[in-house]
Amino acid sequence: MALIIPVFIALVVIYILSFYKKFQNHLKFKYYGSKIPGPPLQPIMGNTYIFQNRPNEEFQIVFREEARKARERGDTVIRFLLPGKLIVWPLTGKALAQLLESTTEIHKGSDYSMFEPWIGGLLLLVGDRWKSHRKMISPTFHFAKLEGYFNVFNSESKIFTECLEKFAESGETVDIFPYINRCLLDIICETAMGTKVDAQLNHDHPYLKAVKGYATLMLKHSMTPIMWNSFLFWALGYKKQQDDYLRILKTFTADVIAERKAALKSGEVESSSSKRNMNFLDMMLSMTESNQLSEEDLRNEVDTFMFGGHDTTTTSSSWTVWCLAHHPEIQQKVYEELIDVCGEDPNIDVTYEQVNKLNYLDLVMKESKRLYPPVPGVQRQLQKDMIIDGYTVPAGSNVAIAPVALHSNHLVFKNPEIFDPNRFLPEECAKRHPYDYVPFSAGIKNCIGQKFAVLNEKVLMTHLVRNYKIEPKMKLEETLPCFKIVSTPSNGIPVKLTKRV
Numbered sequence: 001m002a003l004i005i006p007v008f009i010a011l012v013v014i015y016i017l018s019f020y021k022k023f024q025n026h027l028k029f030k031y032y033g034s035k036i037p038g039p040p041l042q043p044i045m046g047n048t049y050i051f052q053n054r055p056n057e058e059f060q061i062v063f064r065e066e067a068r069k070a071r072e073r074g075d076t077v078i079r080f081l082l083p084g085k086l087i088v089w090p091l092t093g094k095a096l097a098q099l100l101e102s103t104t105e106i107h108k109g110s111d112y113s114m115f116e117p118w119i120g121g122l123l124l125l126v127g128d129r130w131k132s133h134r135k136m137i138s139p140t141f142h143f144a145k146l147e148g149y150f151n152v153f154n155s156e157s158k159i160f161t162e163c164l165e166k167f168a169e170s171g172e173t174v175d176i177f178p179y180i181n182r183c184l185l186d187i188i189c190e191t192a193m194g195t196k197v198d199a200q201l202n203h204d205h206p207y208l209k210a211v212k213g214y215a216t217l218m219l220k221h222s223m224t225p226i227m228w229n230s231f232l233f234w235a236l237g238y239k240k241q242q243d244d245y246l247r248i249l250k251t252f253t254a255d256v257i258a259e260r261k262a263a264l265k266s267g268e269v270e271s272s273s274s275k276r277n278m279n280f281l282d283m284m285l286s287m288t289e290s291n292q293l294s295e296e297d298l299r300n301e302v303d304t305f306m307f308g309g310h311d312t313t314t315t316s317s318s319w320t321v322w323c324l325a326h327h328p329e330i331q332q333k334v335y336e337e338l339i340d341v342c343g344e345d346p347n348i349d350v351t352y353e354q355v356n357k358l359n360y361l362d363l364v365m366k367e368s369k370r371l372y373p374p375v376p377g378v379q380r381q382l383q384k385d386m387i388i389d390g391y392t393v394p395a396g397s398n399v400a401i402a403p404v405a406l407h408s409n410h411l412v413f414k415n416p417e418i419f420d421p422n423r424f425l426p427e428e429c430a431k432r433h434p435y436d437y438v439p440f441s442a443g444i445k446n447c448i449g450q451k452f453a454v455l456n457e458k459v460l461m462t463h464l465v466r467n468y469k470i471e472p473k474m475k476l477e478e479t480l481p482c483f484k485i486v487s488t489p490s491n492g493i494p495v496k497l498t499k500r501v
């Protein structure tokens, strides 16, 4: 009993000190932030007003607009100041180079704290653990392995086109986004985990609903200072929401691991004897058996792959469909190339060699990722002060790799709002700084699944475009990329499909 009062006082002091630390940071960020160009600051809330009372789908427009104004002033960086948080966006590939080429500034930004209880794998790791995990996982994406995934890419893409057939027959509008989402979840589970989940046949898959809910909660957290206090986060009911989503997400991946372990143990499936031929999960399982990886590391990497491997590709493929729907002449050119390279039969499997010959589709997909970057931005939290284009950005600030701003640079991409695949012809690419276009980020923490993602999307497109003519059922600007972890379309991807004969 006698201890209660001192313990209580100690807790109060710790609580006040933690606020004091935050307050000190706030003053530091305010001091440096006010010297970096950016939108006007309000006394305490800084730039919070830019995001308040705005629907999410307007955020990307606002960011592009602020970046455009900054460029017109001749600035190459822009800052956003929130209470206790300084965010700096380099606006050109050149200004971004210092961050992307650093081998030490690879810590994810403070917004990723919400990610931690969900996916603690490669994406969030740093230091020696990151290096050793990256080395272990890289063979999953060896080109010979990628070729081996083609069976699954083809068979799941065929189920996808079959699921759409009823809409072509009835002429009814279909929001193609959830169809792509389920197909790509099936693909990542089967290729990387060796497990069939048949999400395409089970439309209410709880995992997909939980991913969506968690992403929305994360975004709300990053934009709402009141949620940054863990007590208020709990008291306002957000912690319960978070825990409910986490339970679904974690149970799903735990089940995938358990099923694969059981199937291997019973001899129902056989893992390859050579590491080069193993799928991602079998390779991770063999590393846990030899104690190179803990059970927790294994679960974290599976969670990372599951998320990284389907939500990004879904968003990317969906925007490519939207671009094709709105540009019939470009769609026709893609179709002609497909017939030329893959032949007349729309249901025949496509091969690795054929896909590598689809040069025009490649340009189209690159341009779609420019206009609608699937990951609009990632943030790094600086460990040390960094000078970016003459401005001191203090340690603890967040610096963004922001394709949403870089890809709309009118000084690099003329008329950036226009969809023009020819921007990616080799002679055009040669005129730009390599970091002016970074949908998969760059440097040592770049996307490990980039090649997988591109091949997967290409195979999906070959099946869709060979089978159907796609028309939009909304104006281009009536569905907009949200500013979430990925650029989800605000009103889906509503299209009309007509069976090609």
Ligand code: HEM
Residues within 6 Å of the ligand: 122, 123, 124, 134, 304, 305, 308, 309, 310, 312, 313, 316, 374, 375, 378, 401, 439, 440, 441, 442, 444, 445, 446, 447, 448, 449, 450, 452, 453, 454
């Ligand atoms: C169009 C699809 C994709 C896009 C646009 C994309 C984009 C990105 C971006 C922007 C990063 C962050 C890099 C950074 O912090 O600098 C990243 C990292 C990562 N991505 Fe992807 N990604 C895609 C597909 C995939 C796929 C299919 C997988 C796995 C199968 C995957 C797995 C990962 C992993 C594990 C990381 C963390 C890498 C590390 O930190 O070492 N991604 N991705």
